[in-house]
Amino acid sequence: MGKPVEMPIRDPWFERREVAPGITWVLEPSVNGFLRSNIWHVRGRDRDLVVDAGMGISPLRSAYPDLFKGDVLAFFTHGHYDHTGGAHEFERRASHVAEAVMLSEPEEATLVTADLPQSFAAALTAEAPDGVTPPFLVDALPYAGYDVSGYTIAPAPVTDPLADGDVIDLGDRVFEVVHLPGHTPGSAALIDRDSGVLFTGDVLYDGELLDELPESNIDDYVASMQRLLSLDAAIAYAGHEPPLSRDDVQRLGSAYLAQRSG
Ligand SMILES: [Zn+2]
Ligand SMILES: [Zn+2]
Numbered sequence: 001m002g003k004p005v006e007m008p009i010r011d012p013w014f015e016r017r018e019v020a021p022g023i024t025w026v027l028e029p030s031v032n033g034f035l036r037s038n039i040w041h042v043r044g045r046d047r048d049l050v051v052d053a054g055m056g057i058s059p060l061r062s063a064y065p066d067l068f069k070g071d072v073l074a075f076f077t078h079g080h081y082d083h084t085g086g087a088h089e090f091e092r093r094a095s096h097v098a099e100a101v102m103l104s105e106p107e108e109a110t111l112v113t114a115d116l117p118q119s120f121a122a123a124l125t126a127e128a129p130d131g132v133t134p135p136f137l138v139d140a141l142p143y144a145g146y147d148v149s150g151y152t153i154a155p156a157p158v159t160d161p162l163a164d165g166d167v168i169d170l171g172d173r174v175f176e177v178v179h180l181p182g183h184t185p186g187s188a189a190l191i192d193r194d195s196g197v198l199f200t201g202d203v204l205y206d207g208e209l210l211d212e213l214p215e216s217n218i219d220d221y222v223a224s225m226q227r228l229l230s231l232d233a234a235i236a237y238a239g240h241e242p243p244l245s246r247d248d249v250q251r252l253g254s255a256y257l258a259q260r261s262g
Contacts, residue, residue: 001224004169005007005136005141005146005148007136007138007139007140007141007143007148008028008139009141009144010030010138010142011045011056011141011142012029012063012145013015013030013057014027014028014039014054014058014062014063014064015028015029016048016064016067017025018162019067019243020041020235022043022044023040023041023042023043023237023245024040024041024043024048024067025038025039025040025142026038026039026040026041026054026060026064026067026238027039027054028054028055028057029056030058030138030139030140031055031138032124032134032136032137032138032139033080033125033127033129034086034120034123034137034260035055035082035137035155036082036097036240037050037052037054037055037082037083037236037239037240038237038239038240038241039051039052039053039060039086040052040199040237041067041068041127042170042173043234044170044172044173045170045171045172046071046074046169046170046171046172047070047071047072047170048067048068048070048071048072048170048172049072049073049074049075049168049170049175049190050072050073050074050090051074051075051076051077051087051152051199051201051237052075052076052077052084052201052239053074053076053083053084053086053087053090054082054083054085054086054087055081055085056081056084056085056088056153057084057111057142057145057151057164058088058111058142059072059083059086059089059144060089060145061090061122065144066148068262069112070103072092072257073090073092073093073094073160074087074090074092074093074094074198075094075159075162075168075175075190076093076094076095076099076103077095077187077188077189077190077200077201077202077203077239077262078095078096078183078186078188078201078202078239079095079099079103079106079107079184079186080107080110080202080210081101081106081107081185083202083239084102084103084106084153084156084258085109085130085153087103087154087156087193088154088155088156088257090156091094091159091208092102092159092160093157093158094099094159094160094161094162094168094184095131095158095160095161095162095186095188096162096163096164096177096179096187096188097158097161097162097163097186098179098181098185099158099184099185099186099187099188100157100158100186102184103155103156103157104155104156104157104187105139105156106153106154106155106156106157107153109151109152110137110149110151111136111137111138111148111149111151111155112135112136112137112148112149113133113135113136113137113202114135115117118220119132119237121133123172124137126242128222136148143256149215159210161199161239162177162188163177163179163190164177164178164179164188165177168190173192173194173195173250174192174193174194175190175191175192175199176190176191176192177189177190178190178191178194178228180201180203180219180225180227180228181217181220181224182203182211182216182217182219182220182222182223182224182225183201183202183203183209183210183211183213183221184202184213184214184215184216184220185217185220187201187202187224188201189201189203189228189231191231191233195234195236196230196232196233196234196235197234197237198228198233198235198236198237198249199236199237199238200228200236200237200238200239200244201238201239202238202240202253203221203224203225203228203238203239204225204228204238204244204249204253204256205238205239205240205241205244205252206238206240206242206244206248206252207212207240207241209221209256211260218260221256221260222257222260222261223255225256226257227229228253229249229250229253229254229257232246233246233249234246236249237246256261
């Protein structure tokens with residue numbers, strides 16, 4: 001147990017917003033912008049879909065019992081802990097098969113800046129508005145006495161390993177798995193080809209894309225971005241930052257490709 005840390009309490013921990021009929025965006029405002037990821041809930045006729053599950057700092061399902069009820073499949077766009085910290089709360093967990101080991105054997109995770117790799121800590125400092133390195137990756141606690149230094153990720157083995165082209169059928173909407181390696185080997189998107197709704201994970205969002213992590217591959221990323229653009233999504237719900245219009249997707253994706261071919 002670490003020393004108690006003085007920080008404001010944020011309760012409820014999450015915020016939610018319905019962004020389209022049956023599609024709800026859940027996020028964790030008190031997580032540092034470097035890690036603050038999106039959780040997407042899609043209401044289906046026969047079952048619901050959750051895309052990514054946030055940091056796992058505070059219980060997700062009990063925060064919104066009306067949302068997380070009944071039959072739900074949780075799909076993980078990839079295995080980084082800002083997306084999988086809450087994975088253990090779901091009984092049915094899907095990811096691309098190449099990413100499954102990252103859920104059953106989670107990476108080291110921390111909320112303490114001093115415990116981060118030096119490059120990560122330096123990036124945090126560079127982005128801090130006042131130039132002061134934030135001591136933690138959260139600016140509030142979910143409840144008084146929360147042990148920030150005790151943060152870990154619970155193993156959450158994948159029950160439904162999926163491959164490119166596999167489908168997740170909600171009854172009235174069908175999502176197809178699109179394997180888009182590069183950020184990680186098993187990064188995958190989901191697309192509803194009828195509506196053009198695309199969940200991109202960390203392959204595309206409005207921010208600096210990470211293709212130089214130890215588990216990344218730039219050549220794969222470039223090929224995946226070309227494929228993503230060819231999907232011609234009408235709207236993209238990304239792993240970080242707000243939803244992207246068709247034009248946003250083309251602009252941001254093209255900018256990445258230009259940067260990497262330049
Ligand atoms: Zn990631
Ligand atoms: Zn991420």
